[in-house]
Amino acid sequence: MTRTLFAATLGALLAIGAALPTAAHAEVPVRVRVIKGSRQGPAKVDPRLEDLRRQLSPLAYVRWDQVSEHRMELDRGRTQFVELPGGETAALTLQERHGDTVTFEVALTSRNTQSRLTVQKGQRIVHQVTGEKKGEALFLTVNAWP
């Protein structure tokens, strides 16, 4: 009887141990880039934005440049802020995570805008964060587990 209990307990602990890494890694590494799209000038995509080409190509902007890049660890429910050129701020929050699927909230306080976007690993969010001025606009790109 004692051996039975021991074997059962050992097996259960092993199984729980296998499950723990999933629960323990609540943090999600995130790569955030601020990019600028321009209507004027020659068509050109910053080489650092090559992975975004298919998402950017349907837009009216022809020139794309990377303004800044940030790498951060997002905990669920904790908001991280990204400074934008011009003094504005974008807030990024990890809302949920299920396996390789994550839900982010992008909030722009200056424009009273909130977006909840669910993406899988390998996908990227491209979110406009400023209005267009003189044919230019800023975008935020987010991808988890870069």
Added chain:
Amino acid sequence: MKDCVRYAPMLGARPGELTDEERRALDLHLQGCAGCSATAAELAALDGLVGESLLARANARDFAPFVDQVMARVGAAPGLAPARGRRGFLGWFRAHPRAALASLVPVLAAVALVVYVRLEGGQLGQVASLELSTEGEVTMVLQTSDGPVVLLDDGEHS
């Protein structure tokens, strides 16, 4: 003769099997009945012989190796306690298949939980890979295989 038929079953009675009244009646009958007295004497003699015979055979037997013999037979019997050669972790499982099966139940339950949690995560991702809800000045969302593109309301672009 009629009395003999009544008392015959009582002749072989053990001490305490007859009531005092039956014992007295039987003694009175035996005093007056030669046949029943003879039968009672034969039974008493036979009873003593059987007891002595059994005792003699028991005494003749050597019980010293009894425990070792029993343990050897128990160990050799299939499905019983394992012999020395089958000891060890796997030997224990072979010797206790039901206990091993019972111990697998919580293990399988835990494994099923882990698999369920991980599958659920994967299925959610497939079902709602581009779930989106917005508030404020967002006017357009382009959904691509690489991810969503959210555009603000400016009325000039796209």
